[in-house]
Amino acid sequence: MSPIRDLITNKTSNINPIWIMRQAGRYLPEFREIRKENTDFIKLCLNPELSKEITLQPLKRFELDAAIIFSDILMLPYGLNQKVEFKKNFGPILGDLKLNEILRLEEDDFVKKINPVYKAIKMVSENDITKYKSTIGFVGAPWTLLVYMINRKSPKIKLVDDFFKDKNLIKEILLVIEKFLKIHIKNQINNGAEVIQIFDSWVGLLDNKDLPYYVFEPTSNLVHFTRSLNTPVICFPRGIKDYKKYCDIINPDVISIDYEVDPSLIKKEIQIPVQGGMDPKILLTDKENLKREAKKYLDIFKDHPYIFNLGHGVLPETDPNMMDYLVKMVKDY
Ligand code: CP3
Secondary structure, rough: OOOOHHHOOOOOOOOEEOOOOOOOOOOHHHHHHHHHHOOOHHHHOOOOOHHHHHHHHHHHOOOOOOEHHHHHOHHHHHHHHEEEEOOOOOOEOOOOOOOHHHHEEEEEEEHHHHHHHHHHHHHHHHHHHHHHOOEEEEEEEHHHHHHHHHOOEEEOOOOOOOOOOOOOHHHHHHHHHHHHHHHHHHHHHOOOOOOEEEEEOOHHOHHHHHHHHHHHHHHHHHHHHHHOOOOOEEEEEOOOOOOHHHHHHOOEEEEEEEEOOOHHHHHOOOOOOOOEEHHHHHHHHHHHHHHHHHHHHHOOOOOOOEEEOOOOOOOOOOOOOHHHHHHHHHHHO
């Protein structure tokens, strides 16, 4: 059994598996090399051979316990025929949202369009490198996908003014998102994903009163669905203030925490396995500081099932040597 599956199943606290969000990406020169020749990001995600190669790049360098498939949460709107582009130094830009077309979309057409993602997962999970490791599939949570589909770009500071205007549109889109996320999750699992992580990157934009409708209900449905396929779920509701309440309601197998929350409080309040927490900016400092900060998390979660990870994705400016140091340090702890 892979260490992550072991930890989730047996709630063991004597091992600290490690993987890093965005471990396959721009801080690696070998990724930038491939990216330079593949200027269309979506096309790159739809190239199973290259996607597999990029997914495995960090595992060839570091002793990580999981491969997270090189893809993007925005493959879902892409599969729903909403245009998705990535502009350098700006981020994603989405096209018009055509509800009537989306409502007519058939499962087969969606699956055909993003099938290369499943092919890549299959190749990664069958590769020797991942033999005793977990292949992690992922999706964006319904709320975060709704944000991108209506806002049509990252809401760096806030949502567009009329975001909540058309309540009927929101309701319909949330239902479509949930329907196709289930299809997307099922296909990832059928092709070898042994854990699913749900990224809810924009929970922090919501008022507490709106959490039940936009976050708790649709995310719980996905967690139940995934678990009904005998697959554990890691939830990452970045920026949620009350992690305890989130866990009580959603009950994921693992809760991934951001770097703004106090890990000691999490340890005190939450019984389920915990993942992540350390600020990715720590990797931009020096080894001594990195060791101290990583040790802080490892000490706090010493008697608690804990998967080492960061509180958000690794930054593009990160020196791969610092990553190497971190992984070795966690393994030797
Ligand atoms: O290594 C991995 O973690 C696997 C691949 C992965 C990517 N995106 C590749 C990627 C994963 C798990 C994601 C998740 C994702 N994508 C999230 C949730 C996590 C988070 O960061 O909050 C979100 C919100 C997105 C949407 C997205 N994709 C944005 C906002 C951007 C542009 C800015 C950025 O953060 O890079 C992307 C592009 C993207 N997705 C890149 C990569 C490697 C960079 C592409 C490039 O320019 O080379």
